[in-house]
Amino acid sequence: MSNLPSPLAFLDVPGEMAALMRQKDWSQTPFGPLETWSTALRSAVSICLGSRFPIVLYWGETRALIYNDAWSPVPGRKHPWALGRAGWEVWAEIWDIIGPMFDHVMATGEATWSEDQLLPLNRFGYVEECYFYYSYSPVRGETGAVEGIFTAVTETTYRVLTERRERLLRNVSEATSATRAAVDACREGVRCLHEVSEEAPFCLAYLRDAATGALRRVALAGLAADDPLAPLEVTADSDALPWSFAAARQAPALIGGLAERLGGRLIGTPWPEPLEEALVVPIPGPPGEEPHGYLVAGISPRRRVDADYRNLFVRAAGHLGTAIANAQRYEEERRRAEQLAELDRAKTAFFSNASHEFRTPLTLMLGPLEDMLARPDRTAGEPRVGRQELELIQRNGQRLLRLVNSLLDFSRMEAGRMRASFAPLDLALYTAELASSFRSAMARAGLAFGIDCGPLDEPVWVDRDLWEKIVLNLVSNAFKYTLAGEVRVSLRRQDGYAVLAVADSGVGIPQSELGKVFDRFHRIEGQIGRTHEGTGIGLALVKDLTELHGGEVRVSSQIGVGTTFEVWLPFGHAHLPEANRVSATQVSTATRADTFVAEALRWLPDEPLPSAPMTRDEQVGGGQGRGERIVLADDNADMRGYVERLLKESGYQVEAVADGRAAVEAVQRQLPALVLSDVMMPVLDGFGVLRALRSDEGTGQVPIILLSARAGEEASIEGIAAGADDYLVKPFSARELIARVEGAMRLARLRRETADALRQANEVLEIRVRERTRERDQLWAYSHDxxxxxxxxxxxxxxxxxxxxxxxxxxxxxxGKTSEWLEHPEDRQRTRQExxxxxxxxxxxxxxxxxxxxxxxxxxxxxxxxxxxxxxxxxxxxVTVERERALELEQARDALRQSQKMEAIGQLTGGIAHDFNNLLTAITGSLELLQRHLNGEQPRAERYIGIAIASAQRAAALTQRLLSFGRRQALDLQPVDVNRLVTGMETLIQRTLNENIRLQLQLDAATWSTCSDANQLENALLNLCINARDAMIQGGQLVITTRNLRDPRLLMLPERLSGDYVELAVEDTGSGIPAAVLERVFEPFFTTKPQGKGTGLGLSMVYGFIKQSGGYIDLHSEEGRGTRVSLLFPRHQGVASEAVPEEVALQPGRGERVLVVEDEPGVRLLIVEVLKDLGYTALQAEDAPTALALLEREPQLDLVVSDVGLPGLNGRELVEEIRRQRPGIAVLLVTGYAEEAMDVQRFLGQGMQLLQKPFAIEVLSERIQGLLQDRREHP
The missing domain is CATH 3.30.450.20 (PAS domain)
Structure with a gap:
């Protein structure tokens, strides 16, 4: 950039756009060549390119564009095409919006701006809803005229859409949360979504029918009600619609291609383009369950569905799911309320029916009781009946009758059959009379009792009996829950009402319970009072009776301060039904008051009562008690007195208390033999007594029996589970009570005895534990682990x-430390993970x-x-030693596997080599005969024949190497002096090596001899030296050593070797062998040398030869350091002698007759031709039967040349038969199998030789001539 000419220095700015501008041919644009640009344009371009804010220049009459890197994303795919082009061409789709603004700035020179301007751009292949904040500023030239417009641009599309969507979701949430039905929630949600049609051109909602599982349309907007795209009901897996509900079960599914499928009829209102996509979103149900339904929303044709757009409808569906769940909960609560009301009505009906049935037997019980109590204590001739028992029966019978009457009142009011008779009454006088009936009870309870019922200025219309029930219930209730202080009853006139107020300084009512105190059968759990007994219908009856009078009941209360109930009755009678109004004055009665007061008195502490002797039948305990003390807790005085009397008559001492707290104090004061407690009691109930006693270590073992009126298995299980020893359900017989008490005490005694035995057992166990601990300490100290x-x-x-x-x-x-400092570095990470x-x-x-x-x-x-x-x-x-042994074993196994692998390869190569030998014998023999017959007459043909013979000989050598590797070659095992062999090869080896390689012989003079094939050993040593040479391209040293090994195990070889061995080692300082290659070096044809530089059979031949010789080969190599190959041969007990071959002059043939037996036609023909050339008469046979037949016909045969591997009867068996018939006949056996050669060598006798394929003509000729000449000389 620094080499730009001075006029173009304004483009010397880093960035993509500056580079594009430097490369662009501006002469083809409205700007013209760069050299012609005005100073104003260059300055504006320099400012534009150097700014990091998105800036675009609109220049000249065409409003051509130049923009910087920050603005380049705005045109989308139009970049970089838009650079230098006319504005109306780049922004054709919005030119009607921005064109006039450009014209205004160019004409007037006044700057202008727009905020969040909607510009529908086509920058990605479709018209897109985009919003921008931009300002247009004039750029004046040297003359002061406006030459262009400098535009700073910020795209606000993301912010505008985000704010709009958040408002939309807020509206959906508010609208749906106000609904109480799932359908209404869907309708409101769909309405809100479609109101912003830019986001949802149409919208549908489907809900799942719980009974059928079908999807039912419950809301739509933007589509006609009869549109085929919005059927009223579909199955969830239906494919009749484009909406894939099944695919959207777990996540939203995008449906595309709508414009093509629907022929463009669905317009993406408010935009004119047809709708292309829609999104199906599941309305989430409870976790792990099917969705409530699905929301289907059309996608704006001017937006593509990205994560934000998809999340809009997912969140909207979430609001619908929440609203539906709330609606379902609301509906469930409504149904539950209806069910409770129905249950309440059913309960009232049941009690009404039962109460009707109770009244007759109660009447028959209470009437005779009153007669008996009215008689003198004793009438002659009648059995003695205890008056106390009769009074007990009467009191509880009247209590039961009052309860029955209250239930009947409820049932009549529920059925609308309550008939009240309203008459004017001096309410003050009557109320004071009713309230005063409680004065004696209040006095006994130590409560101050005030009655302030001043005269009213007019009578009040009431039903006398019903008002009595109201007053007595309220005063009785105040007495029950006021344990100290006062109770006040007052009557006053206020605001046109007669107001009865019953105020107390009792325990008070929790604020959470104030709204429920008038509910039928409702009782406040844990409320402290004089008794825990009650039905929960007294205050409910007061409320219903007051409303029957056209009045209302009010209550105010504060915990620990007291409660005030107020009954407001209107004066006059206009509010009362005319049919129920009477004028007669009713007579006062105190019958009900007596009943209320009598029951209230029973809530007070007991007074000493004379004990009447029990009858014979009542004495159920038989005096079996041992005088043990029993604490009895029951808030019902009658029940308390009855049970106490039963226990005392059975020989127990009884301390009776009226509440649970007193029971706990009595137990803590002196441990009893048993606690007998009612469940429902004031202050502290029976379960509270259980918890208090069981949680105290000193009282935890006291047996406890609970008494309760709650029947059923669940109640018994609850009591036993809470820690009670037994659970006795009222009503119970005297015999059952005493039996349960005696049983609990027996169990308690048994537990105590068991505890003593357990304590003794624990002492023994502790002794044993100490012994085991001592043994463990010894194990800890002396363990090898x-x-x-x-x-x-x-x-x-x-x-x-x-x-x-x-x-x-x-x-x-x-x-105090981890073991990380002890761990092997390679093991530290694994150890930390473990x-x-x-x-x-x-x-x-x-x-x-x-x-x-x-x-x-x-x-x-x-x-x-x-x-x-x-x-x-x-x-x-x-396990160090174990792992080392395992490693050795694994190495031995690897060696065995490698040995087995090499054995298998050897068998394969040996078999292949036999076939090669047959082929090569025919090839080389034929070529040699052909060469001999030409006799120098055709030099060119002889040259080609020589090349072919040389190639065949190389193939024969290769075959020999295969046989060597496969240990199938015939070895000529003779005593060998290894030192003499190495010394004899020194010159050959030195010539083989390069000049930069030093050869050093380190031969132990006392090296033993070994039994081996000297020629094969020379080949093996030469192969190793050649490999070493090839590994030392840059030069080095080759050391050949020999030594004796008395214990090869010292070498740590994988194979277990024993005995004496001779080691011949070749060591170089070359490049070494990579570890990955070491395992394969002995495989045939494996080589790392370049193509054409080796066959890969050198080391495999050495391996086969050593194994066949009964030895072992060991190879050690380190990459970059060199290689050492050790050959180990078993020691030969003897001295090696140097054999001198004896030369014998051979004579030509004299027409001797030779039988040739060979199944390979080519080889057979070759041998026959050689025999003819040597002057012999040849007979042919392709197998043993043919040969034996010729033997019978031919009286004179001098020699048999036979292949060993004949089909059927093999060559060895054939020769045995021939020699049986003609003992002196000479035999030459031929074979291509090395194994056969080794076997046949042991079989050969006088006048017999073996020739191994492939063979040269000269060798075959020498063998035949030698055998026949020997036969002539030694017939």
Whole structure:
């Protein structure tokens, strides 16, 4: 950029747009060549390109564009095409909006701006709803005329859409939350969404029918009600619509291609383009359940569905799901309220029916009781009946009758059959009379009782009996819940009403319960009073009776201060039904008052009562009690007195109390033998007594029996589960009570005896634990395993002495630290991960790592660890020796596998080599005969024949190498002096090596001899030297050593060798062999040399030869350091002698007859031709039967040349038969199988030889001539 000419220096700005402007040919644009640009234009361009704010210049009459890097994303795909082009061409779609603004600025020179201006741009292949904030500023030239417009632009599309969508979602939330039905919520949500049609051109809502599972349309907007796209009902898996409800079950599904499918009939209002996409969104149901339904929303044709657009409808569907869930809860609450009301009515009906049935037997019970109580105490001839028992029966019978009457009142009011007779009454006088009936009870309870019922200026229309029930219920209620203080009854006139107020200084009512105190059968749980008994219908009856009078009941209360009930009755009678108004004055009665007062008196503490002797039948206990003390708790005085009398008559001492707190205090004061407690009591109920006694160590073992009127198995289970020893349901017989008490006491005695036995057993157990602890300490101290305890971070808290014995570190050096400093660096990360898993609660088994010892060696440890109580309990076994042995075993297995692999390859190569030998024999023999027959007459043909013979000989050598590797070659095993062999090859080896390689022989003079094939050993040594040469391209040193090995096991070889061995080693300083290659170096045809530089059979031949010789080959190599190959041969017990071959002069043939037996036609023909050339008569046979037939016809045969591998009867068997018939006949056996050659060599006798394929003509000729000449000389 720095090389730009001076006039173009304004483009010397970094960035993409500056580079594009430098490369662009401006002469083809409305701007013209850069050299012609005005100073104003260059300055504006320089400012534009150098700014980081999005800026675009509109220049000249065409309003051509130049813009900077920050503005380049605005035109979308039109960039960089828009650079230098006319504005009307770039922005054709909005030119009607911005064109006039440009004209105004150019004409007047006045700047202008727009905020959040809607500009429908086509910048990505479709018209897009976009919003911008921009300002147009004039750029004046040197003459002062406006030459262009400098435009600073900010795209506000994201902000505008975000604000609009948030407002829309807020409207949806507010509208749907105000609904009480799922359908209404969907309709409101759909309406709100479609009101912003830029976001939702149309909208549908479907809800799932709980009964059928079908989807039912409940709301739509933007579509006609009969539009096929909005059917009233569909199945969730229907494919008749374009909406894929099944695909949207878990996540929103985008439906595309609507314009093509619907022929463009669905317009994306308010835009003119047809609708292309819609989104199906599940309306979420409860977690793990199917959606409530689906919301289908059209997608604006001027927007594409991105994460924000998709989230708009997902959140809207979420609001619908919340509203539907709320509506369902509201509907559920409404149904529950209706069910409760229905249950209340059913309960009232039941009690009404039952009460009707109760009144007759009650009448028959109470009437005779009153007669009996009215008689003298004793009438002659009648049985004695206790007056106290009769009074007890009467009191409880009247209580039951009052309850029955109240229930009947309820049922009559519920059915609308309550008949009230309203008459004018001096309400003050009557109310004072009713209230005063409680004065004696108040006095006995120690309460101040005030009655302030001043005269009213006019009578009040009431039903006398019903008003009596109102007053008595309210005063009785005040007495029940006022334990100290006062009760006041007052009557006053206020605001046209007669107001009865019953105020007390009692326990008060919680504010949360004030709205429920008049509910039928409602009772406040845990409320303290004189008794826990009650039905929950008294105040409900007061409310209903007051409303029957056209009045109302009010209540105010404060906990610990007191409660005031007010009954407001209007004066006059206009509010009362005319049919129920009477004028007769009713007579006062106090019958009901007596009943209320009598029951209230029973709530007070007992007074001493004379004990009447029990009848014979009542004495159920038989005096079996041992005088044990029993604490009895019951708030009902009659029940308390009755049970107390039964227990005392059975021989028990009884302390009776009226509430649970007194019972607990009596037990804590002196432990009783048993506690007998009612469940429903004031102050502290029976379950509270249970908790208090069971939680105290001193009283926890006291047996407790609960008494309750709640029947059923669940009540009994609840009592036993709470800790009671027994649970007795009222009503119960005297015999059952005494039996339960005696049974509980027997169990208590048994528990005490068991506890004593357990205590003794614990003492014995503690002794045993101490013994086991001592044994554990010994195990800890003397165990060979490393035992330790660590915290969750792996810091050792305690370790046993085995750590020091195994690793050498002291206890103090390890405790208080993790073992990270001991761990092998390669094991640290795994160990930290294992500790983390242990800390998370997972046990560890057989985890191995290595710990450093004080001597800087490493020991392999196998760990078992278990987390418990925030600590890690660990045991480690030293498996170093085991792992070393396992490694040795694995190496031995690898060697065995490699040996088996090489054995298999050897068998394969040996078989292939046989076939090659047959082929090569025919090829080389034929070529040699052809060469001999030409006799120098055709030099060119002889040259080609020579090349072919040389190639065949190389193939024969290759085949020989394969046989060597496969250990299938015939070895000529003779005693060999290895030192003499190496020394004899020194010159050959030196010539083979490069000049920059030094050869050094380190031969042990005392090296033993070995039994081997000298020629093959020479080939093996030469192969190793050649490989070493190729590995030392830059030069180096080659060392050949020999030595004796008395114990090869010292070499740590994978195979177990024993005995004496001779080692011949070749070591170089070359490049070495990579570890990945070492495993394959002995495989045939494997080579790392370039193509054409080797066959890959050198080392494999050496391997096969050594194995066939009964030896072992070991190869060690380090990349970059060199390679050492050791050949180990078994020691030969003897001295190696140098053999001198004896030369024999051979004579030509004299017409001797030779039988040739060969199944390969080419080889057979070759041998026949050679025999003819040598002057012999040849006979042919392709198999053994043919040969035996010729033998019978031919009286004179001198020699048999036979292949060993004949079909059927093989060559060896054939020769045995021929020699049986003609013992002196000479035999030459031929084979291509090395294994056969080795077997046949052991079979050969006098006048027999073996020739291995492939063979040369000269060798075949020599063998035949030698055998026949020997036969002539030794017939």
């Amino acid at each position: 490393l035992i330790g305890i660590a915290d969750s971070r792996g810091i050792w808290v305690s370790i046993n002495p085995a750590w020091t014995r195994t690793l050498g570190w002291t206890v103090d050096e390890i405790i 500790i983390a898993q242990l800390a998370a609660g997972a046990a560890s088994f057989n985890f191995e790592n290595r710990f450093r010892t004080r001597s800087d060696s490493y020991r392999t440890l196998s760990w078992t660890a278990v987390p418990e109580g925030g600590l890690l309990y660990c045991v480690a076994r030293d």
